[in-house]
Amino acid sequence: MAEQNTTGAGAGAVSGYDPQKIEAKWQKRWAEARVFETEADPSKPKYYVLEMLPYPSGTMHMGHMRNYAIGDVVARVKRMRGFNVLHPMGWDAFGLPAENAAIKNKTHPRTWTNNNIAQFQRVLRRFGFSYDWRREISTCEPEYYRWNQWFFLRMLERGLAYRKKSLVNWCPKCCTVLANEQVVNGGFCWRHEDTRVESREIEQWFLKTTAYSDQLLDDLKELEGGWPERVILMQQNWIGKSQGAKVRFAVADPASAGPIEIFTTRIDTIYGATALILAPKHPFVDKLLEGSPARAEAEAKLKKMRQTSVKTEDLATLEKEGFFTGRFALNPFNGEKIPIWVGNFVLMEYGTGAIMAVPAHDQRDLEFCRKYGLPVRVVIQPENTEPLDGATLSAPHEEHTGKLVNSGRYNDLAPDAAIRKMTADAEQKGFGKGETIFRLRDWGISRQRYWGTPIPVMYCPKDGMVPVPDKGLPVVLPPNPKLTGEGESPLASTPEFVNTTCPKCGGPARRETDTMDTFVDSSWYFYRYCDPQNDKAPFDSAKVAYWFPIDQYIGGITHAILHLLYSRFWCKVMRDIGLVKHDEPIARLFTQGMVQKGGVAMSKSRGNVVGAEEMAQKYGADTGRLYTLFAAPPEKDLEWSEEGIEGSWRFLNRVYRLIERHSNSVRGAKSESADAAATSAKEKALLRKVHQTLRRVTSDFESRWHFNSAIALIMELSNEIYAQEPLEDGVRPEVQKEVLELLTLMLAPMTPHLAEELWEMLGHTDGLWNASWPAFNEELAREDEVEIVVQVSGRVRGRVKVAAGAGEEEVLKLALADPGVSHHADGRRIVRKIFVPDKLLNLVVAG
RNA sequence: GCCCGGGUGGCGGAAUGGCAGACGCUGAGGACUUAAAAUCCUCCGGGGAUUUUUCCUCAUGUGGGUUCGACUCCCACCCCGGGCACCA
Numbered sequence: 001m002a003e004q005n006t007t008g009a010g011a012g013a014v015s016g017y018d019p020q021k022i023e024a025k026w027q028k029r030w031a032e033a034r035v036f037e038t039e040a041d042p043s044k045p046k047y048y049v050l051e052m053l054p055y056p057s058g059t060m061h062m063g064h065m066r067n068y069a070i071g072d073v074v075a076r077v078k079r080m081r082g083f084n085v086l087h088p089m090g091w092d093a094f095g096l097p098a099e100n101a102a103i104k105n106k107t108h109p110r111t112w113t114n115n116n117i118a119q120f121q122r123v124l125r126r127f128g129f130s131y132d133w134r135r136e137i138s139t140c141e142p143e144y145y146r147w148n149q150w151f152f153l154r155m156l157e158r159g160l161a162y163r164k165k166s167l168v169n170w171c172p173k174c175c176t177v178l179a180n181e182q183v184v185n186g187g188f189c190w191r192h193e194d195t196r197v198e199s200r201e202i203e204q205w206f207l208k209t210t211a212y213s214d215q216l217l218d219d220l221k222e223l224e225g226g227w228p229e230r231v232i233l234m235q236q237n238w239i240g241k242s243q244g245a246k247v248r249f250a251v252a253d254p255a256s257a258g259p260i261e262i263f264t265t266r267i268d269t270i271y272g273a274t275a276l277i278l279a280p281k282h283p284f285v286d287k288l289l290e291g292s293p294a295r296a297e298a299e300a301k302l303k304k305m306r307q308t309s310v311k312t313e314d315l316a317t318l319e320k321e322g323f324f325t326g327r328f329a330l331n332p333f334n335g336e337k338i339p340i341w342v343g344n345f346v347l348m349e350y351g352t353g354a355i356m357a358v359p360a361h362d363q364r365d366l367e368f369c370r371k372y373g374l375p376v377r378v379v380i381q382p383e384n385t386e387p388l389d390g391a392t393l394s395a396p397h398e399e400h401t402g403k404l405v406n407s408g409r410y411n412d413l414a415p416d417a418a419i420r421k422m423t424a425d426a427e428q429k430g431f432g433k434g435e436t437i438f439r440l441r442d443w444g445i446s447r448q449r450y451w452g453t454p455i456p457v458m459y460c461p462k463d464g465m466v467p468v469p470d471k472g473l474p475v476v477l478p479p480n481p482k483l484t485g486e487g488e489s490p491l492a493s494t495p496e497f498v499n500t501t502c503p504k505c506g507g508p509a510r511r512e513t514d515t516m517d518t519f520v521d522s523s524w525y526f527y528r529y530c531d532p533q534n535d536k537a538p539f540d541s542a543k544v545a546y547w548f549p550i551d552q553y554i555g556g557i558t559h560a561i562l563h564l565l566y567s568r569f570w571c572k573v574m575r576d577i578g579l580v581k582h583d584e585p586i587a588r589l590f591t592q593g594m595v596q597k598g599g600v601a602m603s604k605s606r607g608n609v610v611g612a613e614e615m616a617q618k619y620g621a622d623t624g625r626l627y628t629l630f631a632a633p634p635e636k637d638l639e640w641s642e643e644g645i646e647g648s649w650r651f652l653n654r655v656y657r658l659i660e661r662h663s664n665s666v667r668g669a670k671s672e673s674a675d676a677a678a679t680s681a682k683e684k685a686l687l688r689k690v691h692q693t694l695r696r697v698t699s700d701f702e703s704r705w706h707f708n709s710a711i712a713l714i715m716e717l718s719n720e721i722y723a724q725e726p727l728e729d730g731v732r733p734e735v736q737k738e739v740l741e742l743l744t745l746m747l748a749p750m751t752p753h754l755a756e757e758l759w760e761m762l763g764h765t766d767g768l769w770n771a772s773w774p775a776f777n778e779e780l781a782r783e784d785e786v787e788i789v790v791q792v793s794g795r796v797r798g799r800v801k802v803a804a805g806a807g808e809e810e811v812l813k814l815a816l817a818d819p820g821v822s823h824h825a826d827g828r829r830i831v832r833k834i835f836v837p838d839k840l841l842n843l844v845v846a847g
Numbered sequence: 848g849c850c851c852g853g854g855u856g857g858c859g860g861a862a863u864g865g866c867a868g869a870c871g872c873u874g875a876g877g878a879c880u881u882a883a884a885a886u887c888c889u890c891c892g893g894g895g896a897u898u899u900u901u902c903c904u905c906a907u908g909u910g911g912g913u914u915c916g917a918c919u920c921c922c923a924c925c926c927c928g929g930g931c932a933c934c935a
Contacts, residue, residue: 230851230930237850237931244935264935277935320933345933355935363848364933439934560930630871631859637928639859647871650885657886709861712870719870722887789866794916796866820902834915840865844915 017656019620023753040546047083052555056116061609063595066628076749080773088529089131093140099451109451127621139521146474147538149456170200204446213438226588240439247432249329257287263351268418271407272379273356279348294326332431445517450490452515460502460509489513523570557591593637622751629707667763669733691781790815791842792824808835
């Protein structure tokens with residue numbers, strides 16, 4: 001179909017609503033009046049609302065936009081409610097895509113990044129979000145990343161940063177190391193979901209997140225109610241606290257190996273252990289095999305196992321395999337001699353890398369022992385069932401129920417009592433001890449890439465590893481690196497960066513060439529917003545004390561572990577350094593849904609993005625904002641619909657025409673505010689509707705965050721006003737004014753530009769930005785007449801109209817006169833009456 | 848396997864134990880117009896009865912339960928999405 005010759009947006013505008021003109025006009029006025037610029041002011045209640053800072057890549061699409069629209073509604077409502085609102089924006093500007101794009105386009109990562117930032121910034125400004133742009137930060141600037149380095153040095157001093165050669169996750173596409181948190185779907189790179197992570201042994205820097213395992217877990221309690229339950233659960237899972245005991249088994253011979261320490265959560269089942277199983281990578285394996293009769297066969301199997309175990313190959317479905325070492329261990333509780341095996345399902349990374357196999361009481365052990373014909377011995381008998389028999393057992397008894405048997409002096413104890421007693425005994429006799437272990441690992445932050453924060457240490461042949469002194473910060477990235485995307489860190493092949501002088505001995509030294517994981521940047525950026533220009537410290541603690549914690553944080557669920565766990569860790573470190581006083585940085589977290597098209601999240605690689613800027617050009621920012629808020633509740637995913645946004649566009653035009661039509665009669669009228677006494681039925685109906693709407697919209701904004709139903713209510717209000725047209729007929733200008741003003745104020749947080757324009761059309765000369773959120777008038781909202789639903793035995797059979805507050809007697813009399821009701825109730829005995837004033841009467845009849 | 852969400856018209860969704868389907872989209876019909884766009888009005892879950900007004904009945908994934916009354920609470924199951932996963 002040929003393009004119509006239309007003016008304005010969408011499929012054509014008829015009213016005077018011209019979003020392009022209006023939006024530019026009000027954005028200019030807001031900037032001139034510095035409406036969104038805030039300062040810490042202890043005399044005012046504060047509210048810190050923040051959307052997760054974007055990584056500026058590609059173009060900004062409606063998925064990004066929705067996130068900011070949600071935050072902006074909250075920021076504007078809180079501002080109207082009298083809070084001193086901090087609402088900043090910045091850029092997560094370091095990272096691999098910039099480096100890869102730079103290699104591809106033969107440009108500098110900084111150029112690529114800054115172009116994207118300019119694009120993102122232009123679009124955000126175009127949408128009129130209420131940011132204090134003076135506080136904008138970009139993490140790739142030395143003014144910012146010098147504080148990453150400063151924090152690193154503080155952690156180094158406290159032993160919270162350390163260097164270690166270890167097996168790491170290596171992404172062959174990123175050409176760099178990944179943190180455990182960046183490995184997804186059981187072994188794939190979080191950026192390249194089709195690329196399997198490899199295992200490499202590399203010397204790298206770690207931050208000691210495990211020093212805070214307990215606090216990171218325990219403090220989740222403080223977040224209950226403020227954070228989504230599932231995020232708390234995911235973090236709990238990730239930290240993975242496990243209480244149990246470590247027990248040492250002596251090796252029968254050769255005495256040179258061992259003792260072997262195992263970890264178990266079920267020490268109570270130790271009399272049922274029929275083997276010890278070591279991880280293939282356990283350091284004792286080679287020693288045990290030396291001179292062992294099983295050696296030849298075992299070594300072939302071991303070699304194969306060590307090779308395959310490098311890959312994280314579908315572990316859950318992998319067949320259990322193992323072999324006997326030819327050696328035996330002694331159970332310290334009863335001296336029993338049990339065989340030592342190696343098993344592919346035992347992980348060196350967890351616990352001690354060795355387990356005791358108790359086949360009668362653990363599924364995996366049972367599978368393993370059955371496969372290799374190892375004995376199965378029941379040591380806990382459940383009560384009130386047939387006694388279990390190890391020879392025939394097909395499912396292990398894993399529950400903490402029943403009583404111990406075949407366990408010497410511990411027989412007849414309940415499992416939990418036995419755990420306590422046996423742990424104490426092991427400790428007393430010196431072969432074991434109660435211990436708590438965690439799944440959480442330390443955070444590996446070394447990245448072998450250019451576009452990140454240089455790690456501020458150097459290596460001196462004389463003095464070894466030497467930290468860069470504070471006065472040497474920032475360690476700035478060299479301006480012209482050779483980027484190839486291959487091999488070692490690009491910094492290593494940049495001599496002017498690498499070669500430096502040792503601050504201790506004055507001799508030549510080499511700088512560390514790894515850079516920091518970009519999650520370091522985002523772990524504390526929200527503190528910097530409080531004091532973005534500070535060049536003496538990362539921030540002024542007094543300013544942070546005023547603004548923190550963040551009252552409302554908004555972002556995607558994808559960061560449930562990564563960013564949100566690192567941020568919590570960073571906060572605790574800063575607290576221990578003495579920079580902040582709180583334990584947790586984020587009081588409330590909201591995880592919004594994604595915008596999808598064709599059932600999948602918008603992304604450049606899928607080619608299903610709807611550009612935010614295009615939408616602003618076509619319909620205007622307000623329509624774009626309104627639609628993303630209206631189409632679904634904010635926590636749910638939203639399917640993009642072009643017809644849907646047309647509907648939002650039509651609605652805003654309808655509101656514009658409504659107010660345009662009445663602006664002349666209303667402009668000069670006195671603002672009656674809420675005490676306008678209605679003098680006609682029409683006035684009464686309008687005032688009632690508008691105050692009822694206000695009551696419910698206020699609650700949707702404040703407590704429920706149901707922006708979609710708030711918009712539906714405002715649409716209903718607008719429909720009601722249309723239904724009462726012509727207003728000139730029986731509605732005084734001051735009442736018209738009150739109704740239209742309240743409509744405008746309710747729209748203001750969502751469609752701020754249009755609302756300002758309407759506010760001006762209604763005769764206001766000071767901006768709407770000065771207006772407060774209106775209070776609803778209970779008196780005017782009250783219905784005088786209500787319709788009561790009459791049920792007979794729970795089924796609706798009629799409705800009666802009565803004055804509000806009518807008593808049961810009166811309603812009953814009217815109800816029985818209703819033909820629908822009498823048809824079902826006449827001649828039957830009423831057994832029971834349930835009366836809910838102003839709502840419902842249920843007559844329960846016999847038979 | 849374990850742990851979270853979720854399942855309501857053609858579609859997005861509404862309903863905080865009290866009229867299921869608000870509001871919007873799509874669709875149909877009408878008004879206006881030379882015409883189109885825009886705008887305005889009406890209808891729009893299924894089945895049945897009724898000439899009209901209207902009435903009955905089924906229906907919120909499935910099956911039970913609690914309740915005067917259940918989309919909402921409880922139990923079991925099915926399906927979809929997400930997280931974790933030989934974690935000892």
